[in-house]
Amino acid sequence: DADVTQTPRNRITKTGKRIMLECSQTKGHDRMYWYRQDPGLGLRLIYYSFDVKDINKGEISDGYSVSRQAQAKFSLSLESAIPNQTALYFCATSDPGRNQPQHFGDGTRLSIL
Amino acid sequence: GNSVTQMEGPVTLSEEAFLTINCTYTATGYPSLFWYVQYPGEGLQLLLKATKADDKGSNKGFEATYRKETTSFHLEKGSVQVSDSAVYFCALSDPGSGGSNYKLTFGKGTLLTVNP
Numbered sequence: 001d002a003d004v005t006q007t008p009r010n011r012i013t014k015t016g017k018r019i020m021l022e023c024s025q026t027k028g029h030d031r032m033y034w035y036r037q038d039p040g041l042g043l044r045l046i047y048y049s050f051d052v053k054d055i056n057k058g059e060i061s062d063g064y065s066v067s068r069q070a071q072a073k074f075s076l077s078l079e080s081a082i083p084n085q086t087a088l089y090f091c092a093t094s095d096p097g098r099n100q101p102q103h104f105g106d107g108t109r110l111s112i113l
Numbered sequence: 114g115n116s117v118t119q120m121e122g123p124v125t126l127s128e129e130a131f132l133t134i135n136c137t138y139t140a141t142g143y144p145s146l147f148w149y150v151q152y153p154g155e156g157l158q159l160l161l162k163a164t165k166a167d168d169k170g171s172n173k174g175f176e177a178t179y180r181k182e183t184t185s186f187h188l189e190k191g192s193v194q195v196s197d198s199a200v201y202f203c204a205l206s207d208p209g210s211g212g213s214n215y216k217l218t219f220g221k222g223t224l225l226t227v228n229p
Contacts, residue, residue: 004156040221041221042202042219042222043157045216045217048216058216090156097215098144098145098164098207098215099145099162099164099206100206100215101147101159101162102157102159102217103159104156104157104158107155107156
């Protein structure tokens with residue numbers, strides 16, 4: 001089983017709909033992150049959480065919200081989806097510290113029509 | 114602020130060719146540096162890392178040396194294979210304003226295609 005699991009893997013929906021992307025991990029890491037990937041733009045950080053009671057905005061948080069339900073679960077919501085939120089979304093986890101790598105899920109491909 | 118600049122792709126090579134993907138960075142502190150690889154349909158995987166100046170990270174035949182004087186972390190491989198076809202991301206981990214608030218800043222990625 002994957003250490004970082006994202007659901008769904010693919011989603012097509014319409015403008016204005018509420019969407020939730022879910023992430024769960026079995027690595028025991030305290031830190032979790034949500035990124036979006038767009039062609040030519042690399043990965044941009046949406047939100048991150050350093051423990052269950054900690055939520056922080058990343059560089060592109062507008063239009064998104066998150067919930068850290070437990071150490072192992074971190075969900076991303078689009079309250080009212082718009083077409084320019086069409087992207088590939090990744091969840092990642094890590095231990096604390098500057099030398100610690102992040103471990104990524106396989107991504108959710110989201111298309112908003 | 115922090116930033117990472119990678120050479121733009123796509124890069125297309127023949128099997129057994131030498132690979133270099135350039136990466137330079139700007140950081141406010143003393144970052145750790147990483148290369149991640151993304152195979153088609155998958156998430157990013159750590160390829161190698163270096164945590165201080167002059168460190169060399171290596172894995173699967175890939176190498177990169179942390180050069181503080183040129184703020185660079187170029188990825189190299191002596192003989193690429195078809196299976197190396199992927200997107201490669203350079204990244205740095207730096208606390209920015211201080212403390213333990215380490216996050217990754219990524220470059221835009223370089224698509225490598227290796228032909229038989």
